[in-house]
Amino acid sequence: MAEQKIDPMLMNFIQGETQRQKFTEQVHNLSNKCWDVCIPDRPPAKMDAKLQTCLTNCVNQMIDASNFMLQRLQQMQGGGGLS
Amino acid sequence: MDGLANVDVTNLSPAQRDALMTQVKQQIAMVNAQTLIAELSEKCLSKCISKPGTSLDSTEKQCLSRCMDRFMETWNHVSQAYQQRVQQESFGSQGSGNFGGFD
Numbered sequence: 001m002a003e004q005k006i007d008p009m010l011m012n013f014i015q016g017e018t019q020r021q022k023f024t025e026q027v028h029n030l031s032n033k034c035w036d037v038c039i040p041d042r043p044p045a046k047m048d049a050k051l052q053t054c055l056t057n058c059v060n061q062m063i064d065a066s067n068f069m070l071q072r073l074q075q076m077q078g079g080g081g082l083s
Numbered sequence: 084m085d086g087l088a089n090v091d092v093t094n095l096s097p098a099q100r101d102a103l104m105t106q107v108k109q110q111i112a113m114v115n116a117q118t119l120i121a122e123l124s125e126k127c128l129s130k131c132i133s134k135p136g137t138s139l140d141s142t143e144k145q146c147l148s149r150c151m152d153r154f155m156e157t158w159n160h161v162s163q164a165y166q167q168r169v170q171q172e173s174f175g176s177q178g179s180g181n182f183g184g185f186d
Binding site: 005006007009010013014017020021023024026027028030031032034035038039041042043044045047051052055056058059060063 | 149
């Protein structure tokens, strides 16, 4: 097929960029959510340590929540909860 | 840079390949910048412009400036925090780690 003829360097590049873009999209997504969670109604004059902690916790919690739900879905599937 | 639209990707000269990669990188950067600006506008308009008057007053301008700065900082901070988390998940600590599609 055509795939096999694509320059390996180009293939590598595309795979790398695809991974990078997945990462960037998650950053867009997480920034949006964590902004709403952590930044008060009036944006403060400075980014203080409290805000940074909130943002870090928010990112980790979102990932924990996502992993938790994924595991739970896998369990449901294993236990015949989903068919 | 032009003339790449009709190129056969299975048969590129090294120069064509490099040009294609540069073009793709530029387009990705453009799309990401546009997304960032759209998100920033949406967030800062809703935070700072609640009762539109006849013109922007100084309070609104200050709010918008702060909001834009904080938004960029938030983006960078989230990027770092997420990067760290992705690294932690890929070395050891057997979390399923599928959040970002990195295994």
